Amino acid sequence: MKSYVLPDFNVTIDRETCTVCRGCVIQCTFNVYSFNKEKNRIDIDMNKCVDCQRCITFCPEDSITVTPTPIQYRQNASWSRENIRNIAKQAEAGGILLTGMGCDKPNFTYFDRLLLNASQVTNPSIDPIREPMELRTYLGSKPSLVNISSTGESLTDISLESPQLQVEIPILFSAMSFGSVNLNVQETLARTAVTSGTYFNVGEGGLNPKLNKYADHLVLQVASGRFGVHKGYLDAGAAVEIKIGQGAKPGIGGHLPGEKVTEEISATRMIPQGTDALSPAPHHDIYSIEDLSQLISAIKEATDYSKPVIVKIAAVHNSAAIASGIVRAGADIIAIDGMRGATGAAPQVIRDNVGIPIEMAIASVDSRLNQEGIRNKVSLIAGGGIRSSSDVVKAIALGADACYIATAALIAMGCTVCQKCYTGKCPWGIATMDPMISRRLNPDIAAKRVENLIRGWSLEIKEMLGGMGINSVESLRGNRHQLRGVGLTERELEILGIRMVGS
Amino acid sequence: MRTPIGVKGRNNPYDDDKVIDACSIFGMMDQQGRSMAGRDVVEAMTNMNERTNGLGSGYAVYGLYPKRRDQYVLHVMYDDRKALEWGSKFIDSEFKIVQDEEIPMDRSCCKADAPIMWRYFVDVDSERLNGTGEEDYVVQRVFSINTSEKGAYVVSSGKDMGVFKGVGWPQEIADTFHLDEYRGYLWTSHGRFPTNTPGWWGGAHPFSLLDTSIVHNGEISSYGTNRRFLEMLGYQCTFQTDTEIFSLALDYLMRRRKLPVEIIANIFAPPLWKDIDAMPPQQRNLLRSLRMVYGGLLMNGPFSIIFAKHGLMVGLTDRIKLRPLIAAKKKDVFFISSEESAIRCVQPDLDKVWHPRGGEPVVASCVNIHASTNPVLVMSS
Numbered sequence: 001m002k003s004y005v006l007p008d009f010n011v012t013i014d015r016e017t018c019t020v021c022r023g024c025v026i027q028c029t030f031n032v033y034s035f036n037k038e039k040n041r042i043d044i045d046m047n048k049c050v051d052c053q054r055c056i057t058f059c060p061e062d063s064i065t066v067t068p069t070p071i072q073y074r075q076n077a078s079w080s081r082e083n084i085r086n087i088a089k090q091a092e093a094g095g096i097l098l099t100g101m102g103c104d105k106p107n108f109t110y111f112d113r114l115l116l117n118a119s120q121v122t123n124p125s126i127d128p129i130r131e132p133m134e135l136r137t138y139l140g141s142k143p144s145l146v147n148i149s150s151t152g153e154s155l156t157d158i159s160l161e162s163p164q165l166q167v168e169i170p171i172l173f174s175a176m177s178f179g180s181v182n183l184n185v186q187e188t189l190a191r192t193a194v195t196s197g198t199y200f201n202v203g204e205g206g207l208n209p210k211l212n213k214y215a216d217h218l219v220l221q222v223a224s225g226r227f228g229v230h231k232g233y234l235d236a237g238a239a240v241e242i243k244i245g246q247g248a249k250p251g252i253g254g255h256l257p258g259e260k261v262t263e264e265i266s267a268t269r270m271i272p273q274g275t276d277a278l279s280p281a282p283h284h285d286i287y288s289i290e291d292l293s294q295l296i297s298a299i300k301e302a303t304d305y306s307k308p309v310i311v312k313i314a315a316v317h318n319s320a321a322i323a324s325g326i327v328r329a330g331a332d333i334i335a336i337d338g339m340r341g342a343t344g345a346a347p348q349v350i351r352d353n354v355g356i357p358i359e360m361a362i363a364s365v366d367s368r369l370n371q372e373g374i375r376n377k378v379s380l381i382a383g384g385g386i387r388s389s390s391d392v393v394k395a396i397a398l399g400a401d402a403c404y405i406a407t408a409a410l411i412a413m414g415c416t417v418c419q420k421c422y423t424g425k426c427p428w429g430i431a432t433m434d435p436m437i438s439r440r441l442n443p444d445i446a447a448k449r450v451e452n453l454i455r456g457w458s459l460e461i462k463e464m465l466g467g468m469g470i471n472s473v474e475s476l477r478g479n480r481h482q483l484r485g486v487g488l489t490e491r492e493l494e495i496l497g498i499r500m501v502g503s
Numbered sequence: 504m505r506t507p508i509g510v511k512g513r514n515n516p517y518d519d520d521k522v523i524d525a526c527s528i529f530g531m532m533d534q535q536g537r538s539m540a541g542r543d544v545v546e547a548m549t550n551m552n553e554r555t556n557g558l559g560s561g562y563a564v565y566g567l568y569p570k571r572r573d574q575y576v577l578h579v580m581y582d583d584r585k586a587l588e589w590g591s592k593f594i595d596s597e598f599k600i601v602q603d604e605e606i607p608m609d610r611s612c613c614k615a616d617a618p619i620m621w622r623y624f625v626d627v628d629s630e631r632l633n634g635t636g637e638e639d640y641v642v643q644r645v646f647s648i649n650t651s652e653k654g655a656y657v658v659s660s661g662k663d664m665g666v667f668k669g670v671g672w673p674q675e676i677a678d679t680f681h682l683d684e685y686r687g688y689l690w691t692s693h694g695r696f697p698t699n700t701p702g703w704w705g706g707a708h709p710f711s712l713l714d715t716s717i718v719h720n721g722e723i724s725s726y727g728t729n730r731r732f733l734e735m736l737g738y739q740c741t742f743q744t745d746t747e748i749f750s751l752a753l754d755y756l757m758r759r760r761k762l763p764v765e766i767i768a769n770i771f772a773p774p775l776w777k778d779i780d781a782m783p784p785q786q787r788n789l790l791r792s793l794r795m796v797y798g799g800l801l802m803n804g805p806f807s808i809i810f811a812k813h814g815l816m817v818g819l820t821d822r823i824k825l826r827p828l829i830a831a832k833k834k835d836v837f838f839i840s841s842e843e844s845a846i847r848c849v850q851p852d853l854d855k856v857w858h859p860r861g862g863e864p865v866v867a868s869c870v871n872i873h874a875s876t877n878p879v880l881v882m883s884s
Contacts, residue, residue, distance in 0.1 A: 122696075123722035123804055124825065131823055136776050138795050145760060146792045152763055154789035158796065370735045376796070397727075469724035469805070471823065474798035481727035 004088045009049040010069045013042055018063040024055040029425040029437055052418040054427040086348070096349075100421030100431065102248055102342040102385065102407060103351050109340075110359035110488075111391045115501060117482040119469035126471050128462035134472040135458060136197075139379040139401055140164035140308040141332040162332065163308045165239055167402055168197025169458050170473055171392060174337075174383050174404035175221050175243065175312070177203025179256045179265050179277065180344035180421070181410075182438040183210060185430050188446040189409060190214035195447070196454045201404070204243060204254065204279055206268035207233050219310065222299065224253060225279030227269040231302060239307050239333070240299050242292070244283070245314030247341025247384035250355045254279040255345070260424060260433050293329035300330070308332035315339060315361030315384065316354075320368035326378075327369060333379045335404060336361050341384030342407045344431055345422030358384045359398060363496045366399025366478055389460035398496065399478045412453040413446040526720035527551035527673075530691040530809040530839045531849075532816040534869045537835070538566055541682040543849040544690040548673035550848040551694060551841060554720075558702035559695030560676040561668025563659070563709040563716035564687035565813055572663040574601050574624040575641055575713075580705055581619040582654030590621070590648060590655040597644050598625035606667075612678035613671045618704050620658075620680075622665070638713055638758065645712065649741040656705040656741075661714025664813065668693075668707035676707075688869065689816055691809050693718035710750040714813050715757060719746040720841060721806030721826045732799025752800050753810055764817055764866050770797040772822040772862035809839050816867040824861030831856040837867035 011032060013024075020040060024033040030048045033055065049066060056064050073084050086097055119125040126133070141162045147155035158164070173189045186202060187210065193200040194217050201219040202211065206228020211218065220237035222229050234240055245251065256265075256277035266273035286292050296309050311326045312335035313319065323334050338358025343351070362382045369375040382395040383404030392403045411417065414428040421431035429440030465471065468482050476482070484501040485493045493500060529547045533539055544562065548555075568576055577594060581587040594600060606620040627637050635643070645657045659666035664687075667680040673694045677683070693708035709716040723729065723745035730740050730748060738751045749771075756762045756770060770793055773779075779790045794801070805825030809818050818839035820828045831838040831846045832855045838846045843856060859865050 119724065119804075123724060126823075132775050132777075134776055142796050144796070146789075146796050148762060148766060148789070152766060152789070153785060154792045156792065157788055158792045164795065370731055373735050373737070375735055469722075470803045472798075472801060472803060474794070475725035475728050475801055475803035477728055477799070478731040479725060479727035481730075482724075 001092055003047075003092060005047075005085055005092070006071050006073075007047045007049065007069050009046060009051050010067050011044050011046040011049050012065045012067075013044065014061075014063040014065070015041070017061045018042065019061055021060060023058055023060065024064060027054045027058050027427060029054075029427045029432075029434075030420075030423075050418040050420045051416075052420070052427045053416045096347045098345050098422045099348040099351060099419055100343065100345055100423075101417050101419045102340045104419070105352055108357040109385070110357055110492075110496070111385070111387075111394050113486055113488050114359070114394050114496075114498070115484050115486055116390070116393065116397075116464060116468065117484070118467040123469045125469055126466040128459075128466045131466070132471060133462040133465060135169045135461060136166065137170050137401055137473055138164040138166055139333050139381070141378055142376045144376055163239075163306055165199060165308060165333075166197075167199065169454060169461070170396060170400075170402040171454065171457065172198050172219070172381065172402060172404050173200040173409055174335075174341075174406035175201040175203035175219075175241065176406055177205030177221070178208050178268055179205045179260060179433065181431055182429070182433055182441070183208055183264075184438055184441040184443050184446070185410075185413065186211060187214075188413060188441070188443045188450060190218060191443065191447045192409075192450040192454065193217040195451055198454075199238060201241060202237075205256075205265065205277075206270065207236055208264070208268050212236060221312075222295075223279050224281070224283045225269075225277060227271065227277060227279070230270070234299060234303050234307075237307070239310055240303065241310035241312050241335065242283075242295060242299070242331075243312045244286070244292075245312065245316070245337065246343060247314050247337030247339050247355055247358070248343035249346040249350045250314030250316055250339075251281050252346065252350050252354075253281040262433060265433070289325040289329050292326065292331075296330045310335050310381070312337060314341075315356045315358055317356060319356070319361045320364040323365040323378075323380075324368055324372055324374070327374050331378060333381060333401075334365070335381040335383060336365060337404070338362075338382070338384030343421075358382050358386075358395065360492075360495055362395055362400050363398045363480075367497055370399075370478070389457035390464065392457065393461055393464045393476065394483065396473065396476045397479050397483050399480075401477060408453065409450050412450045413441060414449075526696050527554040527694040527841045527845070528692070528718045528720050528807060528809050528839075529841065529845055530689075530718070530811065530816050530818070532689040532811075532837045532867050532869060534835045534837055534867060536566065536688045536869050538686040538688055539690065539836075540686055541677065541690060544692050545674055545677040545682060547840065547845040547849050548677075548692050548694055550845045552672060554696065554841060555672060555694030556696050557670075557672045557675070559668070559670055559707035560673040560693060561666060561707045561709050561718070562677065562680075562682060562690060562692045563664065563666045563711060563718070563811060564682075564685055565664045565689035565714070565811065566687040567665045567685060568624070568663050571601070571624045574626055575660060575662055576665055577623040577625060577645075577660050578606065578658040578665050578667070579621050579623065579648070580656045580658050581621060583619070586654035587619050587621060589651075589653045591623075593648065593651075593655075594623050594625065594644075597631070597647075598623070599628050600625050607681055608679050609681065610679070612675050613669060616704075617669060617679065642712060642754065646739055646741075650739055658705070659709075659711040659716065661711065661716075661813075664714050664716070666709050666711045666716060668709065669704045670702055670707065689811055689813075691716060691718050691811050691816065693720075706744050708746055710744075710746050712750050712754045713758065715750065715753050715810065716812075717746060717749045717753065717808055717810040719749060719806060719808045721808075721821070722804050723748060723802055723806060724804030725802060728799055729802065749802070749808060749810065752802075756797075756800070757812070764815065764864060766793065768817070768819050768862065768864035769793055770800050771802045772819060773801060774822070774862065807841065814869045818859065818865035819863075820859070820861050822862035828865070829856065829858055830865040839865055839867070 189200040204223035218237040310333040311331040339355035379401040382400035807826035
């Protein structure tokens, strides 16, 4: 069938400077380039270009240019280029349109509508270079009081009473399973979690034995598929996360195609090689808060009450009420994933239309738990659309204890958000299980890059805290007085719990 | 001395007379419980007028009503006669009023918009408690009045103590309330430079709940976090100022949780994590637990405070000491002040003067007191 889908990108090579080294042919996993032996030149099939920019980065002569194609459909305010293209694609394939990474629509980025406060004269700002600035926080359920003897000693060891995750920065690496990313990526994140004093969530794909040495800094996920879940798995990490939902695809399960289930993935997921790994949207033993409570109890029992249990949900319309139930079900930490959260693969229509932004979700959940007097019983991790250190600061001021990041960490490794993760051909060696392409990601170099990112964000967070006259991150948590909204309606401001700029 | 600024309205909405200055705090206590006149306190405060601009001052006096030491004393500020009528009726319906009267004031000494000040000596009828503790009962009624939007604000609610405060210079407020006629064994006081909140009579320091009072110099950057933590516990913030946070936090930690003063200091201004990590296991466990559980009450930003309760006066600064605090002793009299000059002005010959470190509490206690509700836990002498 002849494709009516026009190319997205225009690829050109400067023939004057090109040395025909064929580097682009090797680098492009989507086969845009081919070597024409007869003409001794590089031929281009721009229909295949995804704008990953790998070729541009590695072209030694800077000869390649990729630009959005000038070919446009007739302008129509109702029928956008994307609408027409999507219909054309579906007319050819008859299936659900898949996409990778997070929602790329310009809507709902409330973080960009929030502005931070700064101290001036009477309440001086604090210089983090000269004064201490503390970013450590503990994640887990806290008792309502510390029992203290008449001689001033603590009669309870909170860590024993309720296990805690100690993070030196309020940032954790969100779930990325073995299968959605390769082992090099997982090792990069695990290693960075150790050096940065935080945690990496291995996702639902089981635990590869090569990551065992990082166990103290790993969060292990129990998803609906129960892939790789056994007693040893639960014992191996620092915390266990029950994944109910995911911001990029609330209400949607996961699917790792059988061709990706290699021998190694088969072993860690505990499924036959070559079979599809399907994780359904619902856990088939969880249809109520009571059911969830039983699973939380079972996991705590199995791990001797030594690890906090996280419950991860997608941010949806009634997140606040759901979170209240989850606290009562006994979760120590709730991870809320906003609708800009990323994924290896999701139906585009789901990604772009289901769920709510993390800013609204975290604000409403924090307010609700506070009103119910149970906020101390749980820590909140906000994820899904955290793009910068200022997003972290704003999320914490809205009520989060810490943030999950994933896309930002992948970008630090080289990802250019070309959104083709679901093809398994990631040219940067990240969202691919191809052993040859995977080798492009060197964990030594990638770990240094991610570590640098975390260090840079830490310094920026300290500067922002100091600017607000705060020297400890616990004094930022839920401190909505440090935020003002610009260009938001009264109702939006009310839900966020903040005031308008200038007031 | 600077000329008092003409404040046109309650809130000085345009900051047109704003003078860049600071707050002054001062406290003195006779550790034997002997009664002292307010003259020295006023003189010390006047000495620090450079730190003040006439938009708010106040005093807390302990051992104030020895003849009625068994009754709670409600000092109530009313916007007008209608509010007075409502408040008196409400208090009469909730308490047994033993005596009530207008607090004597010389209105010629203060700003024109001074509210009506009334005091009620009341008993709590045990039959009304319904399982609530007597103090909790009083606290709930105080919140009821303060949140009623009827123009009534409870300024103090303890036994044998009282708070006198308003918009004006320290000496103006002292003259307004005839403080030279009052005596007490413990005095704390405050002169205000208004920062981000309007200068109004109810917003002046000290802030007080039951017999705990607090004066504060500084500004709390963690206000949003602190307020949220307290609201989760059922407290309501009604006075539009960060200092109120301290009084509510003290009520929770000192009265309800019965935590020792040193522990409270470690909650308000805890050691840094790197110092906690280096401590012996038991101490480390305690301080880590405090930060984990009560982190929402860490007071971030510059502050020096003096808080008091019957038999107790405590001075404390933030942990990196962004505001000054000086302590001194002369025989049985203990002083805490923003400035040494203020202490020297009333007692030039001191036995001991020292500058406590950031986050290090200065604790002065007194055993010879009569009216006390709960015993106060103090771990050191």
